[in-house]
Amino acid sequence: MPFLGQDWRSPGWSWMKTEDGWKRCEASCDDIERNNNFNLHLLNIDDGETFENENCSLPPTKSEKEQLNNTTKSQYFYQEKWIYVHKESTRERHGxxxxxxxxxxxxxxxxxxxxxxxxxxxxxxxxxxxxxxxxxxxxxxxxxxxxxxxxxxxxxxxxxxxxxxxxxxxxxxxxxxxxxxxxxxxxxxxxxxxxxxxxxxxxxxxxxxxNLQIRLQLGDGPTLCDLPQQMKSNILFRFSDAWDIINLGEMTPSWYSLSEDLHLWKELCKYHFSEKMFCKDLIFTENGHIDWKLMFFTLEKYYPKREQYGDTLHFCRHCSILFWKDSGHPCTANDPHSCLTPVSPQHFIDLFRF
Incomplete structure (x- = not known):
């Protein structure tokens, strides 16, 4: 029984077993051009004969390969957009x-x-x-x-x-x-x-x-600065990046006053860090209030922030396959959605540490 697998060392030849031994099947270029059919003929490897045809294209030279590698700027394309993560050799998979x-x-x-x-x-x-x-x-x-x-x-x-x-x-x-x-x-x-x-x-x-300059496209309609204060505050409370809040606060004095709201920075601390982290050493202002903005940047030095992404890679615990959720994978579980686990960038790196 032949072993079917993806082996990069295979030259792609086809073989047939005869009474005289194994013989290689070679496609005839003349027959393909004449009849447009894949007629095969047997080539005995013991004869030492070589198949030559002027119409067949020659393999690229070394200089042509180097030129192709230098001009290629795209990723290596694969039909499947998923990969089986195996950490040890098995009977079916080596390495x-x-x-x-x-x-x-x-x-x-x-x-x-x-x-x-x-x-x-x-x-x-x-x-x-x-x-x-x-x-x-x-x-x-x-x-x-x-x-x-x-x-x-x-x-x-x-x-x-x-x-x-x-x-x-x-x-x-x-x-x-x-x-x-x-x-x-x-x-x-x-x-x-x-x-x-x-x-x-x-x-x-x-x-x-x-040296990048951000281009602003101003129209005739209302701008971001024309919004009511309550809407501006709602926008800031939906940011998860502290630098986005600071940069937006530099636009106008009204945005600056909203970006310095201690309640805003308190919610940002609660989002990124647990209560045990920021309740150990509280930093107070001159008025006796907790300086949540300074607390955030202090905690950022010692603890990792919470990561938020619109879409991530997913790992199937049943199949041990890593894939993008939109592309999917050939799962054999009865309930595929119960086996999925979102993979953070750090988890992605940890999957391949042996």
């Missing part, structure tokens, strides 16, 4: 799933075009830049920087969340600087000149984002 393999299979280049997934992918790239960059394979590293280039172009064109990408590039430039200085102590895939070129590109992106 284990790596972080780079998952990074290539889950179609992050398409995910960053979705506003719900943009922050999730950017945060994941930031975590990989901090600690897991050298664990990626060569193909995964190339995919990583291609996706990063798409993200930077999107931010420069749409001005969408530039602060998050600035932080990402800052962490990545620091990591690359350390790796280049300590090249003899760590293992880098690729030439050192390639990594220096990547660092120079990142520094150029950082300069472009620092």
């Amino acid at each position: 284990y799933c790596t972080l780079g393999e998952a990074f290539n299979r889950l179609d992050f280049s398409s995910a960053i075009q979705d506003v719900r997934r943009f922050n999730y992918v950017a945060k994941l790239l930031q975590l990989i830049a901090k600690s897991q960059l050298t664990s990626l394979s060569g193909a995964a590293q190339k995919n990583y920087f291609n996706i990063l280039e798409i993200i930077v172009k999107k931010v420069l064109e749409d001005q969408y969340n530039p602060k998050l990408i600035r932080d990402l590039l800052s962490d990545l430039s620091s990591t690359l600087g350390i790796l280049i200085r300590e090249v003899e102590r760590c293992v880098l895939i690729g030439n050192i000149n390639m990594w220096i070129s990547r660092l120079e590109t990142i520094l150029l992106w950082q300069e472009q984002l620092m």
Whole structure:
């Protein structure tokens, strides 16, 4: 019984067992062109004969492959947008799933075009830049920087969340600087000149984002500043990022007074941190009230903030498959929805630590 599996070492030949032994089935190019049918003929591998045809295209040369790799800026495409996470060898599957393999299979280049997934992918790239960059394979590293280039172009064109990408590039430039200085102590895939070129590109992106000017499109109708105070306050109470509140408060004096509301910062502390965290050491103002704004930035130094994303990857506990919820996966459970677990960016990294 033949073993059916995805083996990258297989050349894709077909074999037939005869009385004289195993013989390879080779498709005849002449018959395909003449009859447009896949007529097979037997080729005895013991004869040492080679099949030659001038109409058959030759394999690409090394220079052509390098040119193709240099011009390719898209992600490696797979039919399935999910991946089976296995951490040990079994009779059916050998080896284990790596972080780079998952990074290539889950179609992050398409995910960053979705506003719900943009922050999730950017945060994941930031975590990989901090600690897991050298664990990626060569193909995964190339995919990583291609996706990063798409993200930077999107931010420069749409001005969408530039602060998050600035932080990402800052962490990545620091990591690359350390790796280049300590090249003899760590293992880098690729030439050192390639990594220096990547660092120079990142520094150029950082300069472009620092010089980014937010374009405001003002119409003839009412603007954000014309809203009533109650509506402005409701907008601020729906923000989960402290810097969004501060930046909005710099627009006008009325926005500033609303952004300094201690009740607003108290709700923000309750959202990101538990009561046990901020009840240990309270910070008071001169009037004897709790300074919730200063409390928030103090707690931020010691505790992680609550993460909020429009859409995340999901993990099926029954099938051990990681996937985007919209794309789905071939689940065999009776109740597939009961087996799903949202995967945070940090949980994604932890899944591939063996």
